[in-house]
Amino acid sequence: MxxxxxxxxxxxxxxxxxxxxxxxxxxxxxxxxxxxxxxxxxxxxxxxxxxxxxxxxxxxxxxxxxxxxxxxxxxxxxxxxxxxxxxxxxxxxxxxxxxxxxxxxxxxxxxxxxxxxxxxxFSYRFNPQAIALKKRVDDGALGGVYFARTVWHRRRGVPGFGGWFGRKSLSGGGALIDLGVHRLDMALWLMDFPEPEWVIANTWDALTAPVAEQIEKTFDVEDFAAATIRFNNGTMLTVEISWAANIEHYELMETRLYGTHGGLVHRNIPDKYEYEAELFFEQDGDQYDQKLSSTPDDVKSSMYYFVESIIENKETPAPAEEALQVQKLLDAIYLSAEKGEPVRVS
Ligand SMILES: NC(=O)c1ccc[n+]([C@@H]2O[C@H](COP(=O)([O-])OP(=O)(O)OC[C@H]3O[C@@H](n4cnc5c(N)ncnc54)[C@H](O)[C@@H]3O)[C@@H](O)[C@H]2O)c1
The missing domain is CATH 3.40.50.720 (NAD(P)-binding Rossmann-like Domain)
Incomplete structure (x- = not known):
């Protein structure tokens, strides 16, 4: 061939x-x-x-x-x-x-x-720790998931004042559409894409607006976004995303799922682009923490899997239909922030 x-x-x-x-x-x-x-x-x-x-x-x-x-x-x-x-x-x-x-x-x-x-x-789906967790969730390790939390904060990590990331007309938004899109996708993918119903959210540019004004650069997007999403099965997800925040870590990612049988966390080792995965559960009245110490070592790039899906004529591992679900939530978060009220996801 x-x-x-x-x-x-x-x-x-x-x-x-x-x-x-x-x-x-x-x-x-x-x-x-x-x-x-x-x-x-x-x-x-x-x-x-x-x-x-x-x-x-x-x-x-x-x-x-x-x-x-x-x-x-x-x-x-x-x-x-x-x-x-x-x-x-x-x-x-x-x-x-x-x-x-x-x-x-x-x-x-x-x-x-x-x-x-x-x-x-959605490159974080091809992270070995994420793949291992997804398998455990799909095998039922958590039981019924009823709450989740997904976070990506940076202490100071704005991608360039004056560039396209800070111009709404070129980017569509700030930290939320840039970093939040990954963490939102990670949570929804692990939760198997429940149907969203309501969003209440807000965004801020508290740390970046004064800098942009001082150096006279166009910067009309948010540096911080927070949202609560309610799904039609009663599950909720909270989202916290920033390019700049007054916290102790320079880079902090964390996605947690809370289930009837167990919970999980996927996070970065603070300040690094290295990741860890952990499960938490109860058995016979005792509480256990189960840390993943080996992960699949044959995980390839997303490009590899895209090519494979074409050759083998199978579904891609990050279909556009799922990206639309993520995008609908990004839109709803921005709309709720703009209107100052909860919005229905359509
Ligand atoms: N999956 C990930 O983890 C990840 C990481 C970084 C960026 N991204 C995404 O990748 C895209 C690019 O981001 P980036 O960080 O590489 O930005 P960048 O600014 O570093 O690079 C963009 C490049 O595109 C070129 N370009 C701009 N407009 C063009 C046009 N109309 N036609 C042809 N070339 C054009 C620019 O000259 C530049 O070299 C964005 O959508 C961003 O969200 C994804």
């Missing part, structure tokens, strides 16, 4: 995609694109990729590509994905799926009508 030919658009996190595809023997990144010509040349040389373009449109005009990774700022996800799907390419799009749920729906519609796959890069 010929190798699947892949294009990558946007060469920030896009470099991780290039490396991720290299894990699969049936995949080859043959084309890259970025508006920044120096970056295209640099990455092309580094990874020995010959076809180098300085616009997404040029790459999307190539008719021999099987897959394209969309790794551009959020504003461009929908249009570039829809164009790629329409030209017969399967799409691995970075998170968030789009700027809002309407865009997500248009992308899903294009994927269905063109019969091409659309996966969203």
């Amino acid at each position: 010929d190798k699947l030919k892949i294009g990558v658009i946007g060469l920030g996190i896009g470099k991780t995609h290039i490396r991720g595809y290299r894990e699969h023997p049936q995949a080859e990144v043959v084309a890259i694109a970025d508006l920044n010509a120096n970056r295209v040349e640099e990455v092309g040389r580094e990874y020995n990729i010959k076809r180098r373009y300085t616009s997404a449109e040029e790459l999307l005009g190539q008719d021999d590509l099987d897959i394209v990774s969309i790794c551009t700022p959020n504003k461009f996800h929908m249009q570039q994905s829809v164009t790629a799907l329409g030209r017969g390419m399967h799409v691995l799009c970075e998170k968030p799926i789009g700027m809002n749920a309407d865009e997500a729906r248009q992308m899903i519609e294009a994927s269905r009508s063109c019969d091409r796959r659309l996966m969203i890069n």
Whole structure:
């Protein structure tokens, strides 16, 4: 079988995609694109990729590509994905799926009508500790889950004043749509995507607004968001996300599920991009903590699994329909914050 030919658009996190595809023997990144010509040349040389373009449109005009990774700022996800799907390419799009749920729906519609796959890069699903926990939850280790909490806080970790992350017109929002999308997905994925009913939320820019004003940079998104979500089965989830907060840790991620038979936590080792997983339960009147000390060591990149799902004609491990569920909650959180009242999720 010929190798699947892949294009990558946007060469920030896009470099991780290039490396991720290299894990699969049936995949080859043959084309890259970025508006920044120096970056295209640099990455092309580094990874020995010959076809180098300085616009997404040029790459999307190539008719021999099987897959394209969309790794551009959020504003461009929908249009570039829809164009790629329409030209017969399967799409691995970075998170968030789009700027809002309407865009997500248009992308899903294009994927269905063109019969091409659309996966969203919820990369934390491919974390070995998360995979181990998901298996235990699916095997019933927690019993009935009735409450969950998901958190990603940074003490000071705003991704660049003056860049696209801080401009709502390019990003769709701040810390919530950037970091929160991962932690929200992690909680919902472990909970098996219950149907949300109500959201009450607020957002703040208390720490970033004064800095942006002082250095005269555009920054019109939140640095902190908090929400409570109620699902139609009575389960609740609380969400806390920040790029900047006055706490002791520089980077703190934690997702907890509380169940009738057991509870779990997936978290980072404070300040590091290393993770641990633990289960808590009771047996014969005693309380046990069960820490995961070995995790699957054969976990591959999300790009590997995307290629595998195409070759084997099976569901992708992070389908766009699930990303739409996440996006609907992001929209509801922003709407509740704006209106100052609870909102129904539609
Ligand atoms: N899955 C993850 O963990 C993860 C991590 C980081 C970023 N992301 C997502 O990846 C996307 C990109 O983020 P980033 O951190 O790489 O940003 P970045 O700013 O570092 O890189 C984006 C690149 O895209 C290029 N670009 C901008 N507009 C373009 C266009 N219209 N056509 C072609 N190229 C264009 C820029 O020149 C830049 O090189 C975002 O959606 C972000 O949310 C995901």
